[in-house]
Amino acid sequence: MDPMSGPHVIRGSVSLPEAELMWRFSRSSGPGGQHVNTSDSQVELRFDLARTEALPEVWKQRALAKLAGRLVDGVVTVRSSEHRSQWRNRETAAVRLAALLAEATAPPPKPRRATRIPRGINERRLREKKQRSDTKRGRSGRDWG
Numbered sequence: 213m214d215p216m217s218g219p220h221v222i223r224g225s226v227s228l229p230e231a232e233l234m235w236r237f238s239r240s241s242g243p244g245g246q247h248v249n250t251s252d253s254q255v256e257l258r259f260d261l262a263r264t265e266a267l268p269e270v271w272k273q274r275a276l277a278k279l280a281g282r283l284v285d286g287v288v289t290v291r292s293s294e295h296r297s298q299w300r301n302r303e304t305a306a307v308r309l310a311a312l313l314a315e316a317t318a319p320p321p322k323p324r325r326a327t328r329i330p331r332g333i334n335e336r337r338l339r340e341k342k343q344r345s346d347t348k349r350g351r352s353g354r355d356w357g
Contacts, residue, residue, distance in 0.1 A: 220310040222267075222317065228310055229266045234258040235302070240293040254293035255301040257309055262286025271317035278316040288312065 219227035237252035261275055261283065282288055292305040
């Protein structure tokens with residue numbers, strides 16, 4: 213089998229180490245004719261997040277916290293079975309895992325700083341509101357006689 217189509221980059225210069233990826237293949241479920249009964253096209257990709265040395269320690273802690281619900285003994289698992297080809301399922305699973313780790317290791321967003329509305333803008337809003345109120349009040353038929 214040919215090597216995978218290049219390293220799957222998580223972010224920056226950090227990529228998934230091929231040596232730490234554990235692959236498992238099984239038969240896909242569902243329709244597919246005779247082919248599906250003979251080929252192991254479903255892919256299960258496992259990555260030991262708790263023991264990896266490929267990620268910086270800060271990223272690892274962030275990912276362990278964010279993916280806590282998905283982890284089983286520190287291992288994250290991704291499955292792919294939408295393609296008939298095992299090769300394409302391998303690619304899909306690796307891309308999915310890289311995207312999952314990229315999202316999980318992303319730094320938290322900067323906290324929002326509360327800002328005050330400038331006085332001029334607030335005064336203009338109230339002035340326009342008053343004008344609109346006067347316009348609508350002028351439409352009532354009270355003074356028509």
